Amino acid sequence: MNKLITIERHFLEQQKSHPEATGELTDLLNDVAFAAKLVRREVVRAGLADILGMAGTTNVQGEEVKKLDLFANEKIINAIGQHGRFALMGSEENEGTIIPPKNQTGRYVLLFDPLDGSSNIDVNVSVGTIFSIYRLTGDDPSQADVNDCLQKGSEQVAAGYVIYGSSVMMVYTTGNGVHGFTYDPTIGEFLLSHENITIPEQGKYYSINEGSWQQLHSSTIDYINYLKEEDKATGRPYSTRYIGSLVADFHRNLLTGGIFIYPATRKHPDGKLRLMYEANPLAFICEQAGGRATNGKTRIMDIDPTELHQRTPLYIGSTQDVLKAESFEH
Numbered sequence: 001m002n003k004l005i006t007i008e009r010h011f012l013e014q015q016k017s018h019p020e021a022t023g024e025l026t027d028l029l030n031d032v033a034f035a036a037k038l039v040r041r042e043v044v045r046a047g048l049a050d051i052l053g054m055a056g057t058t059n060v061q062g063e064e065v066k067k068l069d070l071f072a073n074e075k076i077i078n079a080i081g082q083h084g085r086f087a088l089m090g091s092e093e094n095e096g097t098i099i100p101p102k103n104q105t106g107r108y109v110l111l112f113d114p115l116d117g118s119s120n121i122d123v124n125v126s127v128g129t130i131f132s133i134y135r136l137t138g139d140d141p142s143q144a145d146v147n148d149c150l151q152k153g154s155e156q157v158a159a160g161y162v163i164y165g166s167s168v169m170m171v172y173t174t175g176n177g178v179h180g181f182t183y184d185p186t187i188g189e190f191l192l193s194h195e196n197i198t199i200p201e202q203g204k205y206y207s208i209n210e211g212s213w214q215q216l217h218s219s220t221i222d223y224i225n226y227l228k229e230e231d232k233a234t235g236r237p238y239s240t241r242y243i244g245s246l247v248a249d250f251h252r253n254l255l256t257g258g259i260f261i262y263p264a265t266r267k268h269p270d271g272k273l274r275l276m277y278e279a280n281p282l283a284f285i286c287e288q289a290g291g292r293a294t295n296g297k298t299r300i301m302d303i304d305p306t307e308l309h310q311r312t313p314l315y316i317g318s319t320q321d322v323l324k325a326e327s328f329e330h
């Protein structure tokens, strides 16, 4: 029986379990959920609103930007930035840090990927938004700078994602389990649908872009070949599932078990995915759900970041699967 708990109510209940909490984190999670509703409103009717297709520009990473990437970025900055709760923001679509419209009172930093899964935007396949929240390292918001963004993932106070799929869901953690909410468009609310999500110890899916086979290092090829071998005792062969939207690939494996890999390749020596607003937030969620996230050798959340847009190889999912993948790395 659905308990009809709104996401706002859930944030408040989580806050109550921390008597020292001031309510600020609850407020800023509410801001994020509100921004997600604005992005959702446009994503679901993007084909009608002239916001499909290329924007005609490239981002700081030289990747072609879609109109919806920019649209979501703008919506999130405006919706979240005017409440004064964040001193600084960092987005995939902005080269430097963003000082929100109102920032003097904010004690937190927001890092985000406004629209994840760019290649799927125009073809009605699931895309997402990913976010990560940190405390400022100092007391004075006017002194906030890029170093406040460059904290280890282990310092995150909250993280989450929104998946715009066959239904829209927001999944978040504040370090107290992982909880999922499904959007009910008839009342405009995210309602609790997946309480205390846990990822199976081992799965049956692996997710990797196998089209880049020629670019893969031999350790990755050996591991994929291992997954394809028949061995009933270890549940092999695994099935492949690859959507090409990190949020969607991660979300599926979180619920069903399995592993997502975007490794270092010849083309992408540091991997393709971004540490600060893709790997870290999903790593926090994955670990909170009982899973594991590494770069093949090191825990993602222990990596000391040096750049806002730095990339990392990513091995994320069921603990036993990620451990097995690591055992192939030399």
Ligand SMILES: O=P(O)(O)OC[C@H]1O[C@](O)(COP(=O)(O)O)[C@@H](O)[C@@H]1O
Binding pocket: 063, 092, 113, 115, 116, 117, 118, 119, 209, 244, 245, 246, 247, 272
């Ligand atoms: O096309 P590839 O090389 O498999 O890359 C797919 C990956 O790229 C991404 O689309 C990158 O994210 P953005 O769309 O936010 O740039 C991930 O969502 C996805 O996992």
Ligand SMILES: [Mg+2]
Binding pocket: 113, 115, 116, 117, 246, 278
């Ligand atoms: Mg992305």
Ligand SMILES: [Mg+2]
Binding pocket: 069, 092, 113, 114, 115, 116, 117, 118
């Ligand atoms: Mg993106």
